[in-house]
Amino acid sequence: MDNATKRQLKKQDQFHALTEAGVHWTEDHRRTAIIAGIAAVVAIIAIVGGYSFYQSRSSAASTAFGQAMEIYQAPLATTGEPPAPGIKVYPDAKSRAAAANAQFQQVASQYGLTNSGRLAEYFVGLTYIDQGQTGPAQQALEKVASGWDSNLAALGKDALADIYQQTGQDAKAIDIYNELSKGKSTTVPADLAQLQLAELYQAQGKTDQARQILALLKDKSKDSTGKPGAAAEIATQKLNPAPAGAGVPR
Numbered sequence: 001m002d003n004a005t006k007r008q009l010k011k012q013d014q015f016h017a018l019t020e021a022g023v024h025w026t027e028d029h030r031r032t033a034i035i036a037g038i039a040a041v042v043a044i045i046a047i048v049g050g051y052s053f054y055q056s057r058s059s060a061a062s063t064a065f066g067q068a069m070e071i072y073q074a075p076l077a078t079t080g081e082p083p084a085p086g087i088k089v090y091p092d093a094k095s096r097a098a099a100a101n102a103q104f105q106q107v108a109s110q111y112g113l114t115n116s117g118r119l120a121e122y123f124v125g126l127t128y129i130d131q132g133q134t135g136p137a138q139q140a141l142e143k144v145a146s147g148w149d150s151n152l153a154a155l156g157k158d159a160l161a162d163i164y165q166q167t168g169q170d171a172k173a174i175d176i177y178n179e180l181s182k183g184k185s186t187t188v189p190a191d192l193a194q195l196q197l198a199e200l201y202q203a204q205g206k207t208d209q210a211r212q213i214l215a216l217l218k219d220k221s222k223d224s225t226g227k228p229g230a231a232a233e234i235a236t237q238k239l240n241p242a243p244a245g246a247g248v249p250r
Contacts, residue, residue: 061111065120068103071096072123097130118147122155129163138163154185158193165200173200191221191231198238214239 074088074096083089090096104123111117122144128137141163144156157176164173177200180193194213201210214235221232228236 057111058114058116061107061114061116061120064103064107064111065116068100068107068120068123071103072100072127094131097127101127101131115149118144118149118152122152122159125156125159129159134163134167150183151185151187154180154183154188158188158196161196165203170200170204189231191217191229195231195234198235211239 071088074090075083076093076096077083077089077091090099101124104120104127107120108117108124111120121140125137125140125144128134128140138160141156141160145153145160147153147156157180161173161176164170164176174197177193177197180188181190181197183190183193194217198210198213198217201207201213217231217235218228218239219232221229221235
């Protein structure tokens with residue numbers, strides 16, 4: 001075999017080796033690409049499925065919450081007046097609150113990760129208050145107050161401040177009102193918290209501190225047009241109460 005033939009055969013061997021390596025490379029990478037593609041599809045399905053599941057849960061939670069609210073807002077029995085057909089009527093506010101409380105607890109327990117479930121926890125606290133059960137109410141509202149949703153947490157804190165006042169814990173209520181006064185919650189605006197703080201000071205006989213808060217509100221509370229806002233008007237009325245009997249026709 002001459003040298004030319006040997007060189008040609010060597011080239012053919014190299015070609016076959018490269019071709020075979022190329023086929024293996026292509027197959028390996030194709031397999032990797034397929035696996036990656038499958039993984040991506042699975043991830044997308046999981047995301048879509050998770051979102052669909054959450055949406056389904058949220059819808060069910062919203063319906064359950066609405067049913068609890070129907071009980072919470074149901075009419076009370078009126079002496080001498082029969083209830084309207086198909087309308088559930090409760091004999092008194094306490095029994096209505098107890099029925100609503102049970103429904104709100106179920107929503108909060110079953111759908112706690114949804115917006116309706118978290119809001120239900122707040123109403124669990126309110127309906128305990130309506131029943132005069134301040135201990136359980138405080139526990140429920142403390143849970144709401146410590147949540148990540150700042151607007152819902154503000155509602156919980158504001159309701160807690162009421163409980164603290166009812167149970168002789170004014171110092172805790174003052175701390176909450178001061179905290180809310182520095183916040184930017186839309187559910188409990190800073191002006192409202194300051195008005196409540198002024199009322200608490202007034203009830204304690206600390207009129208100077210109350211008037212100081214009201215005077216600041218009178219000057220700084222403005223609406224979107226720059227005119228005195230609602231808090232400023234209330235503060236003005238409290239600073240300058242109408243004389244007893246004023247406006248009463250003779």
